Amino acid sequence: xxxxxxxxxxxxxxxxxxxxxxxxxxxxxxxxxxxxxxxxxxxxxxxxxxxxxxxxxxxxxxxxxxxxxxxxxxxxxxxxxxxxxxxxxxxxxxxxxxxxxxxxxxxxxxxxxxxxxxxxxxxxxxxxxxxxxxxxxxxxxxxxxxxxxxxxxxxxxxxxxxxxxxxxxxxxxxxxxxxxxxxxxxxxxxxxxxxxxxxxxxxxxxxxxxxxxxxxxxxxxxxxxxxxxxxxxxxxxxxxxxxxxxxxxxxxxxxxxxxxxxxxxxxxxxxxxxxxxxxxxxxxxxxxxxxxxxxxxxxxxxxxxxxxxxxxxxxxxxxxxxxxxxxxxxxxxxxxxxxxxxxxxxxxxxxxxxxxxxxxxxxxxxxxxxxxxxxxxxxxxxxxxxxxxxxxxxxxxxxxxxxxxxxxxxxxxxxxxxxxxxxxxxxxxxxxxxxxxxxxxxxxxxxxxxxxxxxxxxxxxxxxxxxxxxxxxxxxxxxxxxxxxxxxxxxxx
Amino acid sequence: xxxxxxxxxxxxxxxxxxxxxxxxxxxxxxxxxxxxxxxxxxxxxxxxxxxxxxxxxxxxxxxxxxxxxxxxxxxxxxxxxxxxxxxxxxxxxxxxxxxxxxxxxxxxxxxxxxxxxxxxxxxxxxxxxxxxxxxxxxxxxxxxxxxxxxxxxxxxxxxxxxxxxxxxxxxxxxxxxxxxxxxxxxxxxxxxxxxxxxxxxxxxxxxxxxxxxxxxxxxxxxxxxxxxxxxxxxxxxxxxxxxxxxxxxxxxxxxxxxxxxxxxxxxxxxxxxxxxxxxxxxxxxxxxxxxxxxxxxxxxxxxxxxxxxxxxxxxxxxxxxxxxxxxxxxxxxxxxxxxxxxxxxxxxxxxxxxxxxxxxxxxxxxxxxxxxxxxxxxxxxxxxxxxxxxxxxxxxxxxxxxxxxxxxxxxxxxxx
Numbered sequence: 062x063x064x065x066x067x068x069x070x071x072x073x074x075x076x077x078x079x080x081x082x083x084x085x086x087x088x089x090x091x092x093x094x095x096x097x098x099x100x101x102x103x104x105x106x107x108x109x110x111x112x113x114x115x116x117x118x119x120x121x122x123x124x125x126x127x128x129x130x131x132x133x134x135x136x137x138x139x140x141x142x143x144x145x146x147x148x149x150x151x152x153x154x155x156x157x158x159x160x161x162x163x164x165x166x167x168x169x170x171x172x173x174x175x176x177x178x179x180x181x182x183x184x185x186x187x188x189x190x191x192x193x194x195x196x197x198x199x200x201x202x203x204x205x206x207x208x209x210x211x212x213x214x215x216x217x218x219x220x221x222x223x224x225x226x227x228x229x230x231x232x233x234x235x236x237x238x239x240x241x242x243x244x245x246x247x248x249x250x251x252x253x254x255x256x257x258x259x260x261x262x263x264x265x266x267x268x269x270x271x272x273x274x275x276x277x278x279x280x281x282x283x284x285x286x287x288x289x290x291x292x293x294x295x296x297x298x299x300x301x302x303x304x305x306x307x308x309x310x311x312x313x314x315x316x317x318x319x320x321x322x323x324x325x326x327x328x329x330x331x332x333x334x335x336x337x338x339x340x341x342x343x344x345x346x347x348x349x350x351x352x353x354x355x356x357x358x359x360x361x362x363x364x365x366x367x368x369x370x371x372x373x374x375x376x377x378x379x380x381x382x383x384x385x386x387x388x389x390x391x392x393x394x395x396x397x398x399x400x401x402x403x404x405x406x407x408x409x410x411x412x413x414x415x416x417x418x419x420x421x422x423x424x425x426x427x428x429x430x431x432x433x434x435x436x437x438x439x440x441x442x443x444x445x446x447x448x449x450x451x452x453x454x455x456x457x458x459x460x461x462x463x464x465x466x467x468x469x470x471x472x473x474x475x476x477x478x479x480x481x482x483x484x485x486x487x488x489x490x491x492x493x494x495x496x497x498x499x500x501x502x503x504x505x506x507x508x509x510x511x512x513x514x515x516x517x518x519x520x521x522x523x524x525x526x527x528x529x530x531x532x533x534x535x536x537x538x539x540x541x542x543x544x545x546x547x548x549x550x551x552x553x554x
Numbered sequence: 555x556x557x558x559x560x561x562x563x564x565x566x567x568x569x570x571x572x573x574x575x576x577x578x579x580x581x582x583x584x585x586x587x588x589x590x591x592x593x594x595x596x597x598x599x600x601x602x603x604x605x606x607x608x609x610x611x612x613x614x615x616x617x618x619x620x621x622x623x624x625x626x627x628x629x630x631x632x633x634x635x636x637x638x639x640x641x642x643x644x645x646x647x648x649x650x651x652x653x654x655x656x657x658x659x660x661x662x663x664x665x666x667x668x669x670x671x672x673x674x675x676x677x678x679x680x681x682x683x684x685x686x687x688x689x690x691x692x693x694x695x696x697x698x699x700x701x702x703x704x705x706x707x708x709x710x711x712x713x714x715x716x717x718x719x720x721x722x723x724x725x726x727x728x729x730x731x732x733x734x735x736x737x738x739x740x741x742x743x744x745x746x747x748x749x750x751x752x753x754x755x756x757x758x759x760x761x762x763x764x765x766x767x768x769x770x771x772x773x774x775x776x777x778x779x780x781x782x783x784x785x786x787x788x789x790x791x792x793x794x795x796x797x798x799x800x801x802x803x804x805x806x807x808x809x810x811x812x813x814x815x816x817x818x819x820x821x822x823x824x825x826x827x828x829x830x831x832x833x834x835x836x837x838x839x840x841x842x843x844x845x846x847x848x849x850x851x852x853x854x855x856x857x858x859x860x861x862x863x864x865x866x867x868x869x870x871x872x873x874x875x876x877x878x879x880x881x882x883x884x885x886x887x888x889x890x891x892x893x894x895x896x897x898x899x900x901x902x903x904x905x906x907x908x909x910x911x912x913x914x915x916x917x918x919x920x921x922x923x924x925x926x927x928x929x930x931x932x933x934x935x936x937x938x939x940x941x942x943x944x945x946x947x948x949x950x951x952x953x954x955x956x957x958x959x960x961x962x963x964x965x966x967x968x969x970x
Contacts, residue, residue, distance in 0.1 A: 315769045447563050485761075492762060493769035496751065500743035508724065531750055536600035536831030538671050547751050549759035 062091060064523075075434060075554035077392060077424060079213030081519045082307050082445030090209050097214045097424045101417050105215055105246050109202055114263055114321040116239035117328075120338030123235040124330035130185040137184035141177040142281065192235040198240020200472050201458035207445045208454045218420060219249045219442070221391050223473075225240040226260040226302060227480040228269040230473040236338075237473040240265035250278040253414030261298060261371060264363075265328040270294040270478065277348020290348075295319035296476045301407050303374040305383035314355055321359060321367050341518065362547035381409035387483075388419065393429050394436060395484045401428035434553040437485040440468035441479045442554075445497065447502060447546050450519050451510040464498055494549055505541035512541040524550045556855050560927075574951030576721035585812065591867050591943050592814045594823045594857065595695055595725055596807070598850075600830030602895030605880060606849055607646075607836035608908065610759060612639035615915035623882050625838055628912030636660070640908045643835065643838060645848035648855045649897065653906060658899040659968065661912035661935050665876060665928030671890035673831065681725035683933070685955045694955050695822055698940050701950040718825035726824035735809055744829045746842070752780070763881050796845040803827060803849040808856030815864040815961060821945075827853075828892050830874060834885040837848040854899055866901035868968065869943050873932060880915060893926035896935060902943060905970040909935075931962045 062070075065351050073093035074081045089096040114122065175532050184231035207216045223245045230237035239399065245262040260266055267273055275291035276283040283289055286469060295318035300306045324347030325402040330337035351360040357373060374380060385405035389397035401423070408415070410424040423429050438446060444464055448456065469491050475481050482488075513534045516524055528548040535541035609625035610616050611633060617624050625633040625643060633641035634650040640651050640662065652658035655708040668679040668687065675687030683694025699715055715726050717734040726732055743751075748770055755763035810823045829846055836843045850872070861868050877894025893913070897903065913919050913927035919925040933956045940955065941964045952960040 134718065168848050235614070407796050450891065489761065496748065496766075497742045503717065508727070525758050527754055531754045533672075535750070536746065537677065537828055538674055539599075540750070540831075541674070541746075543743060543747055544754060545752055548754060551763060552762070553759070 063113050063361075064522075066091055068523050070431070071520060072430065072554075074099060074212060075446075076436070077212070077214045077217065079207050079210055079216060079442070080449045080554075081521075082208070082449035083452045083519055085211060085449075086519075086521050094217075095529075097212060100210075100212050101250055101420060103215065104315065105219065105249060107202055107206055107242065107246070109205075110242055113198055113242075114239065115323060116236040116263070117338035119195050119235040119239055120233075120264065120327075121330045121334070122195070122466065124337070125192065126188055128168065128331060130188050133184040133188060133190055135183035138177045138181040138443050143178040144358045145177070157266060173436060177412050192341050195239075196230055196234045196237060196473075197458040197462065199242075200462050201456060203238065203241070203256075203472075204445065204456050204458070204461055205454060208449055208456070213449075214424075215250065217392075217442075219246050222249050222256065224475070225387065225481040226266070228254075228265045228473070229246050229480060233265050233268050236265040241473070250417040250420070251415075252375075252412075253380070253409070253416055254372055256416065257302065257371050257375050258368060261294075261302070262325065264338055264340055265460060267281075267294070267325055267327060267340070270297055272322060273326045274346070275319065276346040277320050277322050279349055280323060280347050281345040283346070283348070287348050290316070290319050290323065292316060292319045295322055296326075298371070299374065301369075301479055303383070303492065304377055305386075308379040308383070317352040317354045318370060319382070319492075321352050321354065323347045323362065323366060324415075336438075374500040376412055378406075381406040381414070383417065384414075385409055388423065389429075390480075391483050392423060392436075394432050398428040398432075423469045434550075435485075436554050437481070437488050438552055438554055439481065439488060440491065440495070441465055441468040441472065443552060444468070444498070444548075446551065447499070450515050451506050452519075452553075453506070455488075464502075469496060470493055492552070495552070496543070499543045499546040500539070503539045505547065507538045507542065510538075512538060512545050515542075515545060520550075522547070555654060558724050567923050587611045587721030589867065590817075590821075590864070591945075592821055592823075592826075592861070592864055593695070593939065593944060594625060594661060594807075594810055594814060594868070594870045595723075596850075596870065596939070597677070597681065597723055597725060597824070598830045598872065599673070599826050599827040600832075600874075601673065601676065601876045601878055601890055602830045602886050602894050603832060603836060603838070603878040603891075604662060604664075605663060606836060606888070607643050608636070608662055608736045608833075609633055609838075610639060610640050610644070610662075610896045610912065610915065611635075611641045613806050613912070614885065615916050619880055619915050620882060623836075623886070629839060631839065635742075636908055639912070640910075643844065643847050645844045646851040646854075648858075649899065652854065652858070652899050656970075657903055658903055659905035660901060660908045661896040661930055661932075662908055663893040663913055663926055663928055664896050664930040664935065665893050666931045666932050668876060671875065671876070673890075678724070679844060680873060680932075681723060683725075685937075685958055690724070693723070693824075694724035694936065695726045695824055696732065698955045699726075699730040699822055700728070700905040700949075701946050701955060702944060703821035714820050714822065716810060716813050716820040716823035718806050718823065718917040723726065723824040723826045735813065738883065744799075746829055746831060748872035749834075779801050779958075788887070793811055796849065799829070799845070800849040800852050803853040804856040808860045811857040811860035811868075814868070832878065832887050833883070833889060836885040836887040841950045850897075857899075858901075861901070869898065869900040869902050871936065871940055872899075873936075880920050880926050881924070884890045891925035892921050893928040896932060898935075898939075898968065902969055904967055909965075930965075933959050933962045934965045935968070937962065938968045940964075942966065942969040 064359050070082060070086050070089050070093045073089065074085060076095050120349055125216055159252065186334060207213055210216045223241045228237060229242055231339050240263055244259040248259050270293050271291045272294040274288060275294065276289060278289055288441050292315050296315050299310050299318065300313065305311060324343045326341060326343050328336045328341045329340050344363060344447050347363065351358055361369050385402050388400050389405060393401065405419050412418045422538060465472050472482055516522060516532060528545065531544045532541045535544055606625065615947040625641060627633055627635060627641055631644040633644055635641050636653060637907055649658055666679050667677050667685050678687040679692065681693045682690040684690060696715060697803055712836060715730055715732040717723060717726050717732050722732055722734050732749055748766065752763060752766050794828060808823055813819045814823055827850065832843050835841055856868060858865055873896045874894055876890065876892050878888035880891065883889050911929040913929050917923050919927060937951045937956060940951055941948055946955065948964060951964065
């Protein structure tokens, strides 16, 4: 293979995939664009996921544990109070002999109260939260899929869409992994509208964007109760998920759409051991009657009304541009070539949002390959890239998610519905932290990874001569590996 | 009575007590015999400037070789006299005290059989105990341990070796089980690593260079993290100041000592300290080398303290993959050289002397006109310790611990 051909293969792995790993360059062969496209035809299912709970099951498990915690806490609190009552006469007698001290009394009371609360807390903590182990199992599975992928283009698309349609494990830890599998992974290479319907109808999203109890003012529940409409879900769908911010929708459109979406909720977990935690449409919450969104009238009843709006949003040209821009910005450059964005948007429009075709358009365009590697890999991509380069395929999820958190990109925990940003400016100041993580990782693997082998075999020597020199002159394998992982060749794609 | 005569007795005892009880019987047997030796190996990664650590102040060519960077008895600060010829770097008062009380020895102009200048290969040779470099799966200390098992000294089912750090040093890796201890606090990337990365960025990615430079500047402004410093709890934010390095060395070495001191703990241990590759601004009398030697000196104190009663049965060998050039280079540092020093400390040592067949410092006396010529094979020192301290048989040392080293005779008289 010529050097130029090798360079394009390495670029394919960096820019569109998860980074080179032992054997990946040879596996791609001489047609990197064809190899990327071929990877999109392989199923994205995770066979190991069969052992993991569905989102509804995970949610029920946590709800069940929470119910037991509450019961235990209450019991412990009552018991503590009973004991205090039994001990009270003695304390009163003691106090009777000394002059009354209101302050001290108050303190004594608060100590008793604290003791009861502490007993309650201890009793509750005796039942561990099952949400975290589920989160960690999901994280492990997802990470190992990225490590095992030949190129990782399809996995990168899953990551992209998962971030585009993010939920936060800070609010709904138990479902965060299953959400990605059920809604995002299953639809990442289908039509955008299918993906959209799947994510917006997923219980995790409804929970995350506060739609569970949103109710129309004129719905059965709305009339009976003082609570009402929550606009959050509708606004984020238009601003972040579909049209993009400042694309012409008004506050009235948001309110109407929010009314449309009332009733989109989930089956209460305690009420139904079979279906608790699954999506349901609750007509008692739904605002009756038709709504006008973006100038179009929606007279449908129940959840079909919302689905109709989502279908129209997916077909809106603004959505095509928004999605194409974000994809090109993520994969190619912070300021992607306008021609590339337009080509991708056109494919989106022409194919009714066929996401696989949009991805193919991207990697088939010379514009996506021409620029120098300028994207600063996001922390998660960079960490996975490091691990891939060493050939390691199994991770300790505690350590791995901890590392990502340290670097500011905690898995499934973005601070806002916008998800993690893509631009260099957001990440470049974290490079110092990366050095410490690289140094630590290098120390851990120094016995099993040879920096020269990584440069030659994994990267096919497609790396700056300055990096080769710095690696060759390092004082230890650890330092050599840290310098290699921190090099621009490794951090930019 | 020679030691060999004891071995069958000990083996019989062990077998007689029943395999199930071998572990619990071990310490008592060792005590009954009156000896329970400990060996800790510390690898200084990056190649130590032996001349900057232990200066040949009595050599007439010393000052002309190093100029105003030469350590001197009347220098600022003054070097610590060891004998009429050698003086110790002033950063190491603990080592000086141990030396004066006979509990430390220094081997000078020593080297492994490796004669090239690659750190990785040099470390492989040093730790594997093999003559040639190459990725190997076991180190000489682990193989020595296996040899001891045949003598019944060590319970084959237990971990009698300790590795400090998230990666077990190669020297103690192998088929004898090793337990590892990882320091709680990460040691952040060293200043040296940061400088090298900055240099790399300056040649390849100016934006990354700017960011890294800003971070280094911030770290230098912040000094070393102290109590009450909000950043001190976060290992990734704390500046990699020398205080942090000192704390890390002391914690790691002190912990190794605590484990080795336990009656039922491991008997050999190994750890590595990084940062010795001093190409620029070496700073023997103040600066990088001075700071690191000071941190190492602090580690010696932590070992002595934490060993407690076991200190008198302890030997610590501090070794490095090779030395550095005899002359100072154009950036006030030294480059990869050959001959260097090894430090030996411990209550079990017959110390108080510098062991050296001094090669001289005239140009013709240097190796390739650049390095301190090695006149002592480091393997002879290590074999001497293994034979006389851990009682590993000489033929085993020549064949399996340091294969192909029959010509290199163990150095006698190191152990009291």
